[in-house]
Amino acid sequence: MKKISYTFFTITSLLVLNSCGKKTETDPMGNPVEQSTTATQTPEELGKEIFEGKGTCTTCHRADTKVIGPSIKEISKVYKDKKASIALFLKGEGEPLVDPSQYEVMKANFAITKTLSDEELEALEAYMHSLNK
Structure with missing residues (x-):
């Protein structure tokens, strides 16, 4: 009886310890999603992560060069000069200030x-503003 109890205890312990491991969050397509580490990141680091990752901003924007959309530095300069909010624009609550001809392309994003x-x-x-310092 002791041997059966010991075996049961060992198997149960292993299952409990194994289930306490790192859980991986997935997106709707089943792909692993990186956990955000916002507690240890500066806002600029988090912003860069979003810009290069789930924001898909790098598809159209670069720091110094116009690709499809204006450069980040140009966007930042215009928004600073006009004391406007890039965040409000990205919510769809602001007018396009930098290149209104590209607004329809940006609206898809x-x-x-x-x-x-x-x-x-x-x-x-x-x-984005940190690139203009």
């Missing part, structure tokens, strides 16, 4: 940017 939290949008804006 609001499906992504509107899912970002206020904290993420502010971090994205902080990152």
